[in-house]
Every structure is written in C-alpha cells, then in structure tokens.
Amino acid sequence: xxxxxxxxxxxxxxxxxxxxxxxxxxxxxxxxxxxxxxxxxxxxxxxxxxxxxxxxxxxxxxxxxxxxxxxxxxxxxxxxxxxxxxxxxxxxxxxxxxxxxxxxxxxxxxxxxxxxxxxxxxxxxxxxxxxxxxxxxxxxxxxxxxxxxxxxxxxxxxxxxxxxxxxxxxxxxxxxxxxxxxxxxxxxxxxxxxxxxxxxxxxxxxxxxxxxxxxxxxxxxxxxxxxxxxxxxxxxxxxxxxxxxxxxxxxxxxxxxx
Numbered sequence: 001x002x003x004x005x006x007x008x009x010x011x012x013x014x015x016x017x018x019x020x021x022x023x024x025x026x027x028x029x030x031x032x033x034x035x036x037x038x039x040x041x042x043x044x045x046x047x048x049x050x051x052x053x054x055x056x057x058x059x060x061x062x063x064x065x066x067x068x069x070x071x072x073x074x075x076x077x078x079x080x081x082x083x084x085x086x087x088x089x090x091x092x093x094x095x096x097x098x099x100x101x102x103x104x105x106x107x108x109x110x111x112x113x114x115x116x117x118x119x120x121x122x123x124x125x126x127x128x129x130x131x132x133x134x135x136x137x138x139x140x141x142x143x144x145x146x147x148x149x150x151x152x153x154x155x156x157x158x159x160x161x162x163x164x165x166x167x168x169x170x171x172x173x174x175x176x177x178x179x180x181x182x183x184x185x186x187x188x189x190x191x192x193x194x195x196x197x198x199x200x201x202x203x204x205x206x207x208x209x210x211x212x213x214x215x216x217x218x219x220x221x222x223x224x225x226x227x228x229x230x231x232x233x234x235x236x237x238x239x240x241x242x243x244x245x246x247x248x249x250x251x252x253x254x255x256x257x258x
Contacts, residue, residue: 001025003060005246023056030056044129048072050101051129053122063096063122065164067236067248071202072102074253078160078199081257084108090151090193092144092163092186097123099162101132108160109136115171117141143171145182148189157195164204179207184218191223198256200229204236206249216252229256 002018003025024031032041042055047069054063079087084107091100094112096119104110114120120141127133140147144163165186169177190201212233220228232253238246 001062005248025056025060027060028058030060047098048102050098050105050126052096052098052126053129064098065095065204065248067238068099068164068204070236071204071251071253072099075099075103075160075162075200075202076106078255078257079103079106079108082159082199087160087199088158088195089160089162090148090158090190092148092161092190093165094123094162095119095164097126100137101127101130103160104132104135104137109138111138111140111158113140113142113144113147115141115143115169115175117172141172143173143175143177145177145186145189146171146173146175148186148193152189152192156193158193159195159197160199160201161190161193162202162204163190166205167207179205179210184215184222187215187219188222191219191226194226198229200256201254203252203254204249205251210250212250212252227256229254 001023002021003023004027022033024033042053044051045054045064046052047066052064056062087108089103089108089110090113091103091110092113094100094114097112100110100112100123112120112123114123120139124133124139127135127137144165163186165177165179165183167179171177187203194201216228216231216233232255234251234253236248236251238248240246
C-alpha cells in the first residue's frame with residue numbers, strides 16, 4: 001500500500017517497490033491495481049495471536065495502527081503487577097479494537113468507546129473473528145468527552161485509561177472535537193476517573209506541532225494534588241526489516257507502578 005504520512009521525511013527507500021504496490025491512496029479515494037480488490041478486500045493480518053480485519057476506508061485508513069502494538073508489552077507489564085481480572089480499562093477513541101482485544105485476552109474488563117458506529121461494529125467483528133465475544137468488553141458508541149464526564153457523575157473509576165484522539169473530529173450528536181482546545185479538559189476528566197490505586201494512562205496521537213512537555217505541565221497544574229506518576233514522553237515508531245525508523249506520531253505514558 002502507498003499512502004501518505006504527514007510526519008514522513010526524506011526520500012522513499014526501495015524505489016522499485018513503489019511501482020509494485022497493490023493500493024494507492026490519493027485523497028479521497030483508493031486506486032486498486034488490476035483485480036486486487038476483487039481478490040483481497042477485505043483481508044486479515046495477524047499480530048500477537050490476534051487476527052484483525054483490514055479494509056481501505058475513505059479517510060485513507062486500513063483498520064489498524066501498528067505503532068500501538070509497540071505499547072502492548074508496557075501495558076502488560078503494568079497489568080502484571082495485579083491480577084488482570086481485577087483491572088478495569090477505559091479505552092477512548094478506541095477505533096477497531098486491537099488494543100481492546102489484547103487487554104481483554106489478558107483478563108481485563110475493557111470499556112471500548114468510539115464515536116463511530118460503523119467503527120465499533122468493525123471492532124465487534126474483530127472480536128467475533130477471534131472467538132472472544134464472551135470476554136468482558138463493553139462496546140459504547142459515544143463522544144469520548146461526553147462519556148467520560150457521565151462516568152464521573154456515576155462515580156465510576158478505572159485502573160488504566162487509554163486514549164488516541166484525532167486532531168479534529170465529531171461525535172454521534174455532531175459534537176465537535178479539537179485536540180488543541182479539548183485535550184487538556186479530557187485528560188483532567190480521565191484523572192478524575194482513575195481508581196485509588198491506578199496503573200497508568202497511555203496517550204497516543206498523530207497530530208503535528210503538539211508540545212507534550214507543555215501539556216504535561218498544564219495537566220500537572222490542572223489536577224492539583226493528584227499525581228501524574230512517572231511520565232515518559234516518546235515518539236511512536238515503526239521499525240522495518242533493515243532497522244530503519246518511521247516516525248508514527250507521539251506517545252505519552254503515565255505509570256503509577258514502581
């Protein structure tokens with residue numbers, strides 16, 4: 001597949017390979033080569049003993065964010081400090097559910113929230129494909145901010161919170177989301193949802209020109225006496241067979257496990 005990445009720099013490697021791609025995305029459409037669409041769409045990929053459905057979308061996505069997989073071992077290490085069946089997870093902007101399924105398989109109770117009904121249905125299809133529909137997953141079609149605020153009103157709490165917000169978006173009731181305007185408020189709400197003995201918070205994203213150091217300082221001032229835990233800001237990377245790095249956005253890990 002040939003699709004743009006705003007953070008990619010420099011010239012592409014493997015010039016001959018670029019001429020042999022099966023799919024090319026030029027906003028707002030995919031261009032299929034030969035009869036590839038009829039033979040292969042949708043298709044599946046396998047990672048960490050999970051099978052995930054892939055299909056091209058109008059937004060240029062395929063149904064997975066592989067850079068998320070690099071955080072799974074960190075999440076598992078946090079959960080390993082406690083019995084997984086006692087861990088409650090809130091996953092906001094949860095998309096097609098790869099991380100949801102990974103955590104549910106470990107034994108966690110996961111609340112999967114996304115504003116897109118078709119995307120949540122896609123996540124449920126991934127769940128069924130892996131014979132995991134009996135695991136403790138709650139599927140919610142809702143605006144992330146609205147749902148988190150209602151959970152605060154219900155005095156709900158979670159041991160682990162995961163969110164991967166877009167730069168811009170909208171909820172099922174036309175709610176408008178802007179990362180620069182709304183992220184800090186949402187994070188403050190997430191901290192109010194943390195259990196008395198939380199494990200961590202994982203914030204991922206692909207938005208450019210976001211100052212995570214400043215965001216952490218603003219969050220620290222906003223949550224007051226509540227701890228941010230150990231904070232690790234890093235780039236999300238994909239590494240190819242020749243050990244070359246491709247920048248895939250950012251990640252900010254907040255860990256409360258020593």
